[in-house]
Amino acid sequence: MGISLQKLLPSPQQAADATTRYLKKDIRHDALAGLTVAVMGVPQAMAYALIAGLPPVYGLYTSIIICIIAAISGSSNHLVTGPTNALCMVILSLTAHLPEKYGVSLIEIVFLLTLMTGLIQMAFGFLKMGGIVRYVSNSVVVGFTAGAGILIAINQLKNVMGVSIEGHVERFYEVLIGTFAMIPEANPRALCVAFITVATVIVLKKLNPKLPGALIGIVAAGAVSAALGWHSAELAGRVEIVRDIEPITGQLNKVHVPELLIHPNAELTRELGAGAMALALLGLIEAASIARAVASQSGQRLNFTREFIGQGAGNVVGSFFSCFAGSGSFTRTAVCYQSGGRTRMAAIFSAVWTALTLLLLAPLANYIPKASLAGLLIIVAYSMIEKERLKLTWKSGANSRLVLGGTLLSTLILPLEYAIFVGVFLSIVLLLRVTSSTDLTQLIQSPESGFEEVPFNKAAPSEVVTINMEGDLYFAAVEDLDYELVRCLTPKTRVVVLRMKRLRAVGSTAMAILAHYYELLFERGIYLVVCGIEDELKKVMTGTGLRQQIGEQNIFYADNKLFQSTELALARAWSIVQMEQRRAEPVPQQAAFTSTLPLADAVMTRKCIRFGNQHQLREAVWLMSEMYRRKASHIARPLFLQDTEGRLAGALQTVAILSEMATHIDKEDKPPPEDDEELGARLAQSFSRRINEIADADLPVASSSESIIDLMRKSIEGSSTVIPVCDPEHRILGVVDEGQLLRALGDVLNVTDEPTDEGGQEIVEVES
Amino acid sequence: MSAADNTRTRLRDIMLRRYLRLGESHTLHEVMGFLTNKHFEESGIPFLVVIAEDGSFAGMLRPKAVFSALMEGVNPGENEEKSLMKAAPVNLRKTTGHIMDRNIPTLAPDSTLEDAFRSIRASGSEVVAVLEEGRVIGLVTARLLFEKASLLTVGALTGGVIPPA
Numbered sequence: 013m014g015i016s017l018q019k020l021l022p023s024p025q026q027a028a029d030a031t032t033r034y035l036k037k038d039i040r041h042d043a044l045a046g047l048t049v050a051v052m053g054v055p056q057a058m059a060y061a062l063i064a065g066l067p068p069v070y071g072l073y074t075s076i077i078i079c080i081i082a083a084i085s086g087s088s089n090h091l092v093t094g095p096t097n098a099l100c101m102v103i104l105s106l107t108a109h110l111p112e113k114y115g116v117s118l119i120e121i122v123f124l125l126t127l128m129t130g131l132i133q134m135a136f137g138f139l140k141m142g143g144i145v146r147y148v149s150n151s152v153v154v155g156f157t158a159g160a161g162i163l164i165a166i167n168q169l170k171n172v173m174g175v176s177i178e179g180h181v182e183r184f185y186e187v188l189i190g191t192f193a194m195i196p197e198a199n200p201r202a203l204c205v206a207f208i209t210v211a212t213v214i215v216l217k218k219l220n221p222k223l224p225g226a227l228i229g230i231v232a233a234g235a236v237s238a239a240l241g242w243h244s245a246e247l248a249g250r251v252e253i254v255r256d257i258e259p260i261t262g263q264l265n266k267v268h269v270p271e272l273l274i275h276p277n278a279e280l281t282r283e284l285g286a287g288a289m290a291l292a293l294l295g296l297i298e299a300a301s302i303a304r305a306v307a308s309q310s311g312q313r314l315n316f317t318r319e320f321i322g323q324g325a326g327n328v329v330g331s332f333f334s335c336f337a338g339s340g341s342f343t344r345t346a347v348c349y350q351s352g353g354r355t356r357m358a359a360i361f362s363a364v365w366t367a368l369t370l371l372l373l374a375p376l377a378n379y380i381p382k383a384s385l386a387g388l389l390i391i392v393a394y395s396m397i398e399k400e401r402l403k404l405t406w407k408s409g410a411n412s413r414l415v416l417g418g419t420l421l422s423t424l425i426l427p428l429e430y431a432i433f434v435g436v437f438l439s440i441v442l443l444l445r446v447t448s449s450t451d452l453t454q455l456i457q458s459p460e461s462g463f464e465e466v467p468f469n470k471a472a473p474s475e476v477v478t479i480n481m482e483g484d485l486y487f488a489a490v491e492d493l494d495y496e497l498v499r500c501l502t503p504k505t506r507v508v509v510l511r512m513k514r515l516r517a518v519g520s521t522a523m524a525i526l527a528h529y530y531e532l533l534f535e536r537g538i539y540l541v542v543c544g545i546e547d548e549l550k551k552v553m554t555g556t557g558l559r560q561q562i563g564e565q566n567i568f569y570a571d572n573k574l575f576q577s578t579e580l581a582l583a584r585a586w587s588i589v590q591m592e593q594r595r596a597e598p599v600p601q602q603a604a605f606t607s608t609l610p611l612a613d614a615v616m617t618r619k620c621i622r623f624g625n626q627h628q629l630r631e632a633v634w635l636m637s638e639m640y641r642r643k644a645s646h647i648a649r650p651l652f653l654q655d656t657e658g659r660l661a662g663a664l665q666t667v668a669i670l671s672e673m674a675t676h677i678d679k680e681d682k683p684p685p686e687d688d689e690e691l692g693a694r695l696a697q698s699f700s701r702r703i704n705e706i707a708d709a710d711l712p713v714a715s716s717s718e719s720i721i722d723l724m725r726k727s728i729e730g731s732s733t734v735i736p737v738c739d740p741e742h743r744i745l746g747v748v749d750e751g752q753l754l755r756a757l758g759d760v761l762n763v764t765d766e767p768t769d770e771g772g773q774e775i776v777e778v779e780s
Numbered sequence: 781m782s783a784a785d786n787t788r789t790r791l792r793d794i795m796l797r798r799y800l801r802l803g804e805s806h807t808l809h810e811v812m813g814f815l816t817n818k819h820f821e822e823s824g825i826p827f828l829v830v831i832a833e834d835g836s837f838a839g840m841l842r843p844k845a846v847f848s849a850l851m852e853g854v855n856p857g858e859n860e861e862k863s864l865m866k867a868a869p870v871n872l873r874k875t876t877g878h879i880m881d882r883n884i885p886t887l888a889p890d891s892t893l894e895d896a897f898r899s900i901r902a903s904g905s906e907v908v909a910v911l912e913e914g915r916v917i918g919l920v921t922a923r924l925l926f927e928k929a930s931l932l933t934v935g936a937l938t939g940g941v942i943p944p945a
Contacts, residue, residue, distance in 0.1 A: 564835025692932030750843035
């Protein structure tokens with residue numbers, strides 16, 4: 013352990029060198045970038061707190077603590093974490109109604125929610141679930157962000173107008189109706205302040221985008237309001253300022269253990285659970301996508317597991333320092349990177365500058381008009397509706413449109429925490445719909461151009477139908493596949509070749525469907541040949557028994573050479589077709605068999621070795637081994653024995669010799685032979701036996717005038733299919749073996765056609 | 781592996797690796813059409829190994845089984861030629877699966893020579909199928925085993941044939 017720690021931690025010298033290098037090269041850039049982020053971020057943070065329904069100071073707290081912790085423990089060198097508009101909108105949606113229900117202060121509920129969110133995010137990180145972000149598509153993020161932007165804008169309209177909606181309104185349409193109902197009551201001073209803020213931000217952005225428009229807009233609007241005394245308590249129709257919500261005291265975050273940890277409320281915690289999950293997921297998506305976008309420019313390689321842990325740690329620690337849930341901020345991160353921020357210290361500097369602002373300028377911050385912050389949020393909301401990305405997503409096809417529209421609509425009409433799940437659910441359902449079909453085409457083999465691919469069921473009728481299957485073959489993709497595959501059959505079809513080369517996600521349902529397809533073909537008398545079978549598919553086919561059902565001779569495995577297994581499968585298919593055709597040909601009918609049956613004399617061969625029946629087995633073995641050595645064949649012809657008069661005395665069959673020799677292998681008093689030498693010695697022990705004692709003396713014998721029917725009958729009766737033909741004195745004239753007999757029968761039965769090439773493929777000579 | 785193992789011949793070392801393979805659905809007509817090829821006049825009728833649909837060993841088709849199938853329905857005493865011709869259309873449609881010999885002894889490729897001797901002695905069969913995972917990888921025929929036996933006993937064979945006294 014000591015050794016590994018030494019390796020992990022830099023030595024004091026290394027740390028000192030790195031610090032010196034940092035102080036020399038990077039600190040200036042980071043400090044400046046941090047300042048730029050703070051100037052832009054301070055009013056933004058206060059405004060975002062307003063979105064969440066919280067006093068603005070909590071936005072500043074969140075910008076300090078969560079930013080520092082996430083920067084230290086996260087993976088990205090440039091991500092600036094803190095309050096974000098979308099998260100604040102979800103926090104509002106999740107918590108606004110709870111204080112009344114549970115009698116707990118809103119801020120304590122928010123702290124608990126922040127802690128839960130952080131813990132879930134850390135759990136995602138420790139479980140290495142960085143890949144979960146992949147399941148949230150661009151359409152979901154764009155739709156959700158646009159929806160949240162609309163909600164923010166509508167929620168802030170009342171602050172822009174300087175009015176309050178009576179009663180508790182929560183739903184999008186309730187807020188909208190309530191706000192419109194209050195138009196006659198609009199406060200012209202508040203409208204003016206909001207207008208000054210909005211106009212300043214817009215004009216400055218056009219004149220010089222590098223200027224901190226938000227800060228200048230708020231300062232300008234605040235200055236006008238203060239100068240005209242619009243915030244004065246005595247004034248009727250006064251403008252509300254930050255101090256009216258909760259005064260900013262110029263104190264930094266204090267350690268504050270959430271009340272709900274000290275006095276837990278199980279029901280409230282349970283109710284927050286799903287929301288915390290949505291918040292955690294949304295926060296991680298934001299952070300990951302922003303970090304990834306910046307990393308694509310900086311070239312940094314990100315570790316999402318570490319980033320998730322960093323985000324979670326920021327929120328967990330933040331919940332003990334009066335922070336609400338934060339995440340990566342796109343605008344602050346982009347500004348940080350573009351302002352020359354080089355390391356994660358830039359984000360920490362932005363937190364330090366924000367803290368200094370809080371300490372030094374709190375009295376001034378209290379005079380910021382609420383309408384000014386609302387005006388700023390209207391601009392933020394407008395920027396959240398990203399027209400270009402919306403247009404691009406809308407043009408990306410029906411599925412993207414459906415996900416985008418579904419998520420946006422859910423954002424507006426459902427509790428916000430569910431909108432993200434609806435989006436993810438829609439994405440997955442549509443993905444399954446897209447992948448839940450196997451692409452089917454047909455292949456046509458042509459001598460000139462190899463294989464041509466034609467649309468499924470569009471190929472000309474043929475005895476062999478070749479179907480190319482591609483894509484997914486999991487349970488959802490194979491519904492009705494068996495019947496779909498049947499569609500391309502024609503009355504001409506005799507064999508179906510299924511090319512299954514590029515199939516993915518093959519499951520047992522697919523195997524069952526293919527097995528049923530096999531049965532459907534079988535019922536129609538059609539053969540099934542499959543090819544392009546890869547290892548994974550082979551395993552599934554073996555496990556489900558389909559391999560056995562189809563038959564090994566009808567399965568061709570994928571090869572590196574393109575279409576090789578398809579070509580082999582087609583050769584097999586055509587050989588089946590020709591075999592079928594041969595079977596369909598009428599078998600020679602009775603009328604055809606008019607020839608006179610050949611006799612033994614005409615069929616037999618006169619070459620035949622005869623051996624005296626008085627010899628020993630040793631001599632017979634020697635003679636037969638010489639005889640076999642001279643004739644290359646695998647047929648063990650018997651040795652015919654004759655007596656001293658030259659009459660047939662029996663036949664010595666090879667099997668009988670082997671059986672005799674084997675009698676000495678297993679001796680009761682001896683163990684089995686240890687090697688070939690000992691085996692040979694034991695086999696030779698039979699050599700002294702007389703061969704007439706071993707020979708088959710009752711073998712069937714034919715006369716030269718007997719027909720092949722007689723010969724067949726004798727072949728069936730005897731121990732050998734080699735029949736001796738003898739004269740009346742029982743002297744051997746010759747022998748008829750099974751080959752001669754079969755050829756003669758073939759002539760008689762008119763089946764003498766030599767096998768064609770195709771036939772050769774059917775009954776094949778193999779070499780294993 | 782003991783020293784003795786090195787001096788023991790295994791069936792995979794001697795087995796016949798070339799043979800004819802056919803399916804159970806082949807008809808007698810097809811088989812006879814194939815076997816009547818002149819190619820087999822010289823080498824003799826080869827061993828016909830029948831493979832089941834799943835690729836496993838099903839049995840062997842021996843000439844005796846072919847003759848038995850063709851003789852079905854041919855009654856002794858009648859005009860046998862006519863009887864053979866009459867039964868032929870039906871008999872020739874018989875499939876290999878119906879007429880083959882399923883009782884072929886089998887051994888593993890690592891079996892020893894003495895295993896093959898014992899098997900042939902016990903079964904009386906002139907061939908033993910060598911199987912690996914249910915699939916045929918070779919055949920040990922009576923002739924092969926005989927040739928191996930004559931090599932093993934070559935010392936005892938010296939002297940050739942002694943003319944009888």
